[in-house]
Amino acid sequence: MSDYLSTAPYKGTRDFYPPEMRVRSWMFSVIEKTVVSFGFEKIDAPLIEPVEIYLAKTSEEIVNQQIYSFIDRGDRKVAIRPEMTPTVARMAAARIRDLPRPIRWYSLPNLWRYEKPGKGRLREHWQFNADIFGSADESLADLEIIQLALELFSAFGATENHYKIFINHRAVLNAVFEKILKIPGDKWANVSRIMDKKDKVSGEEFQSMLRGEGLGEIQIRELELYVNSGINYLINSSISGENCVKHLVETLEMTHEISGGKIVHYNPSVVRGFDYYTGIVFEIFDLHPENRRSLAGGGRYDNLVTAFTKDTVNAIGFGMGDVTFMDFLKNHGLIPDIQNHSQVYVAAFSEKNLRMNAIKISRLLRNAGFNVELSSGHKKLGKQFDEAHSKKIPIVVLQGETEAQKNTVIIKEMSTGAQQEVAMEELLATLKKTIS
Amino acid sequence: MSDYLSTAPYKGTRDFYPPEMRVRSWMFSVIEKTVVSFGFEKIDAPLIEPVEIYLAKTSEEIVNQQIYSFIDRGDRKVAIRPEMTPTVARMAAARIRDLPRPIRWYSLPNLWRYEKPGKGRLREHWQFNADIFGSADESLADLEIIQLALELFSAFGATENHYKIFINHRAVLNAVFEKILKIPGDKWANVSRIMDKKDKVSGEEFQSMLRGEGLGEIQIRELELYVNSGINYLINSSISGENCVKHLVETLEMTHEISGGKIVHYNPSVVRGFDYYTGIVFEIFDLHPENRRSLAGGGRYDNLVTAFTKDTVNAIGFGMGDVTFMDFLKNHGLIPDIQNHSQVYVAAFSEKNLRMNAIKISRLLRNAGFNVELSSGHKKLGKQFDEAHSKKIPIVVLQGETEAQKNTVIIKEMSTGAQQEVAMEELLATLKKTIS
Numbered sequence: 057m058s059d060y061l062s063t064a065p066y067k068g069t070r071d072f073y074p075p076e077m078r079v080r081s082w083m084f085s086v087i088e089k090t091v092v093s094f095g096f097e098k099i100d101a102p103l104i105e106p107v108e109i110y111l112a113k114t115s116e117e118i119v120n121q122q123i124y125s126f127i128d129r130g131d132r133k134v135a136i137r138p139e140m141t142p143t144v145a146r147m148a149a150a151r152i153r154d155l156p157r158p159i160r161w162y163s164l165p166n167l168w169r170y171e172k173p174g175k176g177r178l179r180e181h182w183q184f185n186a187d188i189f190g191s192a193d194e195s196l197a198d199l200e201i202i203q204l205a206l207e208l209f210s211a212f213g214a215t216e217n218h219y220k221i222f223i224n225h226r227a228v229l230n231a232v233f234e235k236i237l238k239i240p241g242d243k244w245a246n247v248s249r250i251m252d253k254k255d256k257v258s259g260e261e262f263q264s265m266l267r268g269e270g271l272g273e274i275q276i277r278e279l280e281l282y283v284n285s286g287i288n289y290l291i292n293s294s295i296s297g298e299n300c301v302k303h304l305v306e307t308l309e310m311t312h313e314i315s316g317g318k319i320v321h322y323n324p325s326v327v328r329g330f331d332y333y334t335g336i337v338f339e340i341f342d343l344h345p346e347n348r349r350s351l352a353g354g355g356r357y358d359n360l361v362t363a364f365t366k367d368t369v370n371a372i373g374f375g376m377g378d379v380t381f382m383d384f385l386k387n388h389g390l391i392p393d394i395q396n397h398s399q400v401y402v403a404a405f406s407e408k409n410l411r412m413n414a415i416k417i418s419r420l421l422r423n424a425g426f427n428v429e430l431s432s433g434h435k436k437l438g439k440q441f442d443e444a445h446s447k448k449i450p451i452v453v454l455q456g457e458t459e460a461q462k463n464t465v466i467i468k469e470m471s472t473g474a475q476q477e478v479a480m481e482e483l484l485a486t487l488k489k490t491i492s
Numbered sequence: 493m494s495d496y497l498s499t500a501p502y503k504g505t506r507d508f509y510p511p512e513m514r515v516r517s518w519m520f521s522v523i524e525k526t527v528v529s530f531g532f533e534k535i536d537a538p539l540i541e542p543v544e545i546y547l548a549k550t551s552e553e554i555v556n557q558q559i560y561s562f563i564d565r566g567d568r569k570v571a572i573r574p575e576m577t578p579t580v581a582r583m584a585a586a587r588i589r590d591l592p593r594p595i596r597w598y599s600l601p602n603l604w605r606y607e608k609p610g611k612g613r614l615r616e617h618w619q620f621n622a623d624i625f626g627s628a629d630e631s632l633a634d635l636e637i638i639q640l641a642l643e644l645f646s647a648f649g650a651t652e653n654h655y656k657i658f659i660n661h662r663a664v665l666n667a668v669f670e671k672i673l674k675i676p677g678d679k680w681a682n683v684s685r686i687m688d689k690k691d692k693v694s695g696e697e698f699q700s701m702l703r704g705e706g707l708g709e710i711q712i713r714e715l716e717l718y719v720n721s722g723i724n725y726l727i728n729s730s731i732s733g734e735n736c737v738k739h740l741v742e743t744l745e746m747t748h749e750i751s752g753g754k755i756v757h758y759n760p761s762v763v764r765g766f767d768y769y770t771g772i773v774f775e776i777f778d779l780h781p782e783n784r785r786s787l788a789g790g791g792r793y794d795n796l797v798t799a800f801t802k803d804t805v806n807a808i809g810f811g812m813g814d815v816t817f818m819d820f821l822k823n824h825g826l827i828p829d830i831q832n833h834s835q836v837y838v839a840a841f842s843e844k845n846l847r848m849n850a851i852k853i854s855r856l857l858r859n860a861g862f863n864v865e866l867s868s869g870h871k872k873l874g875k876q877f878d879e880a881h882s883k884k885i886p887i888v889v890l891q892g893e894t895e896a897q898k899n900t901v902i903i904k905e906m907s908t909g910a911q912q913e914v915a916m917e918e919l920l921a922t923l924k925k926t927i928s
Contacts, residue, residue, distance in 0.1 A: 061544055063586035063800045066570065069538035071583050074597070077534045093858040095834045095865030095883075098513045102505035102616050103539065103572075103602060104560075108497055124540075126562035129606045134502065136539075136572075147507050150499035156882035158868040161510070166539060170565045180538050192879075193869025196840065199851065200866060207858070313848060314855075364499050398531045404632065412749060415635065419750075422529040422643070429531030430636060432594040433629025443628075446592035447531075 068179030149364030222323035352376030401444035504615030585800030658759035788812030
């Protein structure tokens, strides 16, 4: 038996050492730059929420089996957030009359679910969230969120060969259920869940599951026709005049005009798990042959704030998790080589005056904007070069007793070994030239 | 009774709306720029840790009364991290033989403690942490961490009028207890806790508490002399030859040379709450008359990794919480006015072709690097100007039917109301000029 505590991170979670953290920071910075260019403003909120805010609308699977909930020392039943949308709705509701509209918010929270860890599925993940509340015209907000998704993927160099966006509309789905398929309202949730699984089961299993919900053979054939057809099924149907159908058709037309028609597609099987969606819903799929899965998704959820306030406000949101998105970027070779940011290593000798000089040189360089690592104090200079080398720092600056007396420094380029001695007042200019 | 869920954040925590979030992001970015200029690399770790990692060294008050711990669905006893140092030690220990040394890591985690919320004290706060492991010469790492603290405060415009740094040495304290005051080892912790409270109680209370620990009158007088004297007490004492005293004296001398001698001071009462400190310890104090309190602190903790591995490595760290630091910046007027990042508002008319043009103009501007808010679709142009105004966006771009036919756009400056019509191919150049 070991007497030592485990050094492993908690099951289903990740430690981010500098190499992984650099990639995560790069990923988030590309996301943030893009979303800020759309006028979204960053928000954040506490990690813990009262568990009630998840009971109404978050899926039952999450609340019953996956939520991290506990009783706090003040006897409150609380949860570590499993998703961000209820929190965003709470914050919007709290100031719904004061906030300038439309509200465009984004966040990058970590979320927790008690999952069986597996590919693309961890207990802690970070999720990019973007939401628009209170647009004067909802259809513009719908377009904007889809366009944001397109520009985000484009900012990472992703193209039509890497991903697709599938769009559907919850109200259209409901209208098809009610007016064409004549399915009783209490079966809609189960039937839509079966539709969501269509591509994962055989045609016979699919029919058998639908029979299990009490659908007759004619209903099943019609439903199969619906899920296997394009948008023309709706355009030629008895519900073609409904606003939701017109809105879906127009949204598709306009996104095609934005994206060239190759990335965004209509897909009647896209349902989204959360019960709070009311209008446009969409999912982003990875096209990589070994990773065909949903990367991100979102939709309109106009009623979520009504859990918190009698005021109403329209809302559409979009979420994307870091685990699956990182897999996407890796599999498609879209992650650049991101190095340590340090540019200069300042060597230090043991003598007190030389050591103080090394500290002062480091400060001079930092104040001029360089990222500088000071030697950790090896007695042998060779070891200090090794230190610079192991950190991949391209340049070493040093001042020994001889140089100190002349008020000069030596600049060594690690890649070539080339050295030059320059006057102290030339140091900054020479370094700027050497580094650029 | 209201039927609505509360919109308040969980007790003792904060929602960050865009104005607060902008300030927090600014604060973190200044911190990150500075710490990266010292060669520190960012890390992160899961929010939840096995509770054991806190039992050994974290203060009893935190573990018994303040930690958020619970049993997970897999029957593991876990905690939401109350501090970051044990996690950093765990991560360093896990790869202690592979990581290039010295290890310079920083992080910006949120931490949780079940506290009675009050000024500068919340249940969730963010804490900047910086640590150096495995320096060839520890004394250089000690200096570097103190210099980092100085440069951080300086990066925010803080001066000797705003804060002071007090330094002490745990081994020196122990040597004084053992060899000068002859206090039994089992009393050291309690006596040091009393010393830490010295400035908050009267002289009589102070003496009475020491008597309560069994100290005699001669011991109490000597201890008072020690805590009220400067570094010369140690230099002239029987322990002046000990390495820890020499190291403390030299560290003070060198930091004075770095900082000009006005910010960094020796203070024998600085103890630091955590039991894991072994060498240099320091605290940063706010000098504002209404907020005289500790803002940040740190110290050497060479033994913490030994809970995880038989390898040893020297370590020094520094932590600063966002709540007290934000108070510090506010009270001293060091927070700049940070606005929404949006630069251009693109108005949109209802006609489908004009709306599509507005979307395309927005995309053109974003791709050129501008942050652009597209209209949310008000039918009246006046309402759209109001929208731009309420978001403090300086410029509105619009294209009506007339302009569309001529392939021009109108650029309106919100502050003056001045308008100009330019050809579409002049738009980017004109905007660049107008904004700069």
